[in-house]
Amino acid sequence: MSRILTIAKYIILQHLRNLGITLGQMLIFPIVVILILGMALSPAFEERELDPTRVGYLNEDTGVMGGLVDDFLSRGEIAELLEVKAVPSREKGLELLKDGEISALIHIEADYSEQVLAGNKAEIKLTGHPGRQLGVAIVETIMESFTYGGNATYALAAMGSQLEYAPAFGSIEEHTVSASGLKPNAMGYYAVTMLVMMAMYGAIYAAYDMGQNYMEPVGLRVMSTPVRPWEQYAGTVLANLVTVYLQALIIIAFTYFAFDVYWGPNLPLILLIVFVHVTLAVGLGTMAVMLTRDIARASGLLNILVVALTFLAGGYFEVNLPGSFQWGQYLSPNFLAQTALFNTIYGGPRNETLVMLAAMAGIILVTFTVSMLAQRRVVQ
Amino acid sequence: MTVFSYTLKRLLRNKLNLFMILVLTPFFIGIIFSFGSFEKNSITxxxxxxxxxxxxxxxxxxxxxxxxxxxxxxxxxxxxxxxxxxxxxxxxxxxxxxxxxxxxxxxxxxxxxxxxxxxxxxxxxxxxxxxxxxxxxxxxxxxxxxxxxxxxxxxRGNFVLKSAAFQQQEKSIDASLAGMGMLAMLMMLLSSFTTINLIKDRVNRTFYRVMAAPVPLKNYMLQNILCFFLVLLIQIAVMFLGVHYVFGLYLGPSVLNLYLVMAVFALLCVAMGVALSALARTVQQAGTIASLVITPMSMLSGLYWPRSLMPEILQIIGKYLPPTWLIAAVEKVMLGKPLASASMELAILLGFTAVFFLLGTWRRADIAK
Amino acid sequence: MLVETKNLVKRYGDVLAVDNVNLQIAEGEIFGLLGPNGAGKTTIINMLIGLTKVDGGEIAIFGKKVNGNREDVSSHIGIVPQELAIYNDLTAAENLAFFGKLYGIKGKLLQERVTEALEFTGLSDKRKILPKKFSGGMKRRLNIACAIVHQPKLIIMDEPTVGIDPQSRNHILSSVQELHSQGSTIIYTSHYMEEVEELCTRVAIMDEGRIIAQGNKDELKELVSFEDRIVVEVSTVNFTLVDEIKRIGGVTDCFLAENILTIHMAKNSHIIGRVVDAITGAGTEVVTLSAEKPTLESVFLTLTGKKLRD
Structure with missing residues (x-):
């Protein structure tokens, strides 16, 4: 045991000697990035009230139906959602659209009532601004509900009924959940993803130290001492865990105190998840160097891999893979750790957190087993 | 041009560099287009x-x-x-x-x-x-x-809503801008990778040896710079072909103009690399400085997302960072304006380039060190 | 015997890296392992300290089999690897303390041993300096210090002088002798035969995985020096002189090239005086004369037909 501690102590001492790199890559970099991303993207993360969507309205129909559209748009609950601006002509409307003054143009053509009364398809023409997808979708949604009334009236008549259509107001029981405590703001989001990314960079430490053990003369010298191989291995893993985990703790503490990031009600579980993730990173680094048998190549590979895995996991910005590919994100260990952390902080399902932890434990097992097997080939 | 051709050979033999150019660039850009989004565009x-x-x-x-x-x-x-x-x-x-x-x-x-x-x-x-x-x-x-x-x-009702997107004269360039932003970031990364060669040469004394040969320092640097520049130009070309044919990205009405704008930025990247190689003493240091500078700069300059998305204070900071001006120039060119209309932006980029080159040569005087 | 190997074998695929090597090293010796690069010296050393698996044969050190007693055996061995095996991010003293601790030395004794090792290698004033800032020779000395901090009975040095300046080299060679005089047994590998010849009490010569000769220096030289050789530069060329010299009892061969006479003669025949008489008697003068003693180099050349530094 004392030999393991000796090996760990002196490796940590070496980590400290490279303070510039330690501080730069592992602490300053993630903190700066958390700060910038947290600030820059805070609007994108903020849950905000939507202002009414500005919409151009051109009604050329003087008939009954045109009047119904007027009535519909001037109803109280619609007026809250749409800011209707009447335009004198289609050209004028398109101009406003082009300038971005409005998000969409509603156009009722002169023969609208005529078509309806003749039993033909009666179209309300909507022209949307291509860059304002949300606004267009909102106008579409609302105008659809107008067509429901018309069609219902039709259907009622077809059934020979004298009843009148009316929207079913109050037929939805609304429940709201507060976003605070449910999902992170920008700073909270990036504190977690960058913490996870930083821990993954810990793999490079492991690759370097393990590589030194098995591929550099000084590691072979250690092997020539009475130290048992597993003690050397354990000491190195221990040193890496300590260094990377301490850095992770610093980031958690720093973001908590300086950036006011919320880390949830269950700090012990957070610390456990981070520890498991750090172990995973160390395992990954070890595996990389054992397989490549070259420290430089392993760290080059890991550098790229960490960026790619962070991207995939939505570490830099939220990535939404299309439905059938959503499992793809689970390929990134970062995503497993992030899911577990967000669940723990924001009260997500506990059993999912456990599944994530189990999956991470599985990966750890694989990395260390592969490393052991590869190590046997390194030392002949 | 011996230094040039040998440096080029060394760079292109480096698998990591090739990987960056051929695989990583198109891959990241592809991911961003396909799945990344910063702005809400529907209610799910x-x-x-x-x-x-x-x-x-x-x-x-x-x-x-x-x-x-x-x-x-x-x-x-x-x-x-x-x-x-x-x-x-x-x-x-x-x-x-x-x-x-x-x-x-x-x-x-x-x-x-x-x-x-x-x-x-x-x-x-x-x-x-x-x-x-x-x-x-x-x-x-x-x-x-x-x-x-x-x-x-x-x-079957006859009341229908017919929705159409307004056909603009110009195509939407949001995706293209994001693509060029990503490319710019990767160019800076690649350039920091390649210039690390300069530091390696200094560390392993081959630089010393080259200087002992009858090659003037200016000549050596110039050939290196040309070589790095060429590699970046190749990267741009590969990426243009890749994103255009694989992801169908719109490259604006004049691909040549866009290429020229990116080429100006490539020169800036080389200058940044040279400055980096002069300031950093070890390869590791260079790597750390590079990642500490490139990522935050890319973010603040709007390479990852539109600058307008950010709070005002960050937008102001962004004005002092070169890639901001690249994106401004790219936007003009994409909108079909002539190259001359972006002359201010390009001049600012060239100004930064000059400053970085000066920084790069400043500490290189003492070869033996 | 302190170290004894029996029919040691190591294979790498089809290549026999070590081929039935039998070594006997007694306590108090400086044992030289001489051979060109790739002869199998480092492989043997790695097998001695249990770093490389033995494919055949046995090793006993301090009377114990290495296999199964590695920990016990290795705690009394100090190794100076061929390449620098020190941590560049730990100071000289920290490097020594680290390795000392791995050998189980603790506390005050550790401090003393670190100081001694630093003094021994002349690095006392550099104890708190990182090896990054050392010269090549200083790094080599620290490399040695790390091997002696636990005062091992057996010190194995694998090419400790490769690629360093003459001053550091002399320092290392004299420290080997000093360690020897303090009672350590030393195994010293090199492809510099001068070093081995100067230092070692007994030598094994290796080539292509095999020991081709083993013994003390004189014994080895016996192997080749069934004849002595002198080379004489003469002032004028005289062909009858060659025949005349050949007639001297004990001369086995003589030939002339330009104005250089090379004369082979039976060992210890003490006939140089008669040769010189013959030359001056023939009316020529001796310009230079050199008697060539056999060296380990010539031993190697004779046994393998190759030069050591091919």
Missing amino acids: VGLVDQDNTPLTEMLAQSLEETSPVFRLEEGEIRRALARSQADYILVIAPGFSQQLIAGEEPKLRSYSIQETNFASRVQIKVEGFLGAARSLAAAAEGDQTAFYQGLEEYQ
């Missing part, structure tokens, strides 16, 4: 359908006309809201359709985030649909067959 509806009748199916269809809809279980509601997978979740309890047809007034449950009013948009539509269904149920007087016949009639 989550549907918990515990009733599963033709009526609820129809409701789902009508929602799908204007919003992405995905189905989930009751237990997943909180999670879906927390992950922003859904903005509005609708729960249809078992027996809902039956009660409605029987003329009762069953209620749906909805879940949404308190701090937003996104949900009310969808709600209006649901209420409209339910209103129609209720009046038809009343007319059918509890007769299920009559109700569904009425509903069919309703669906």
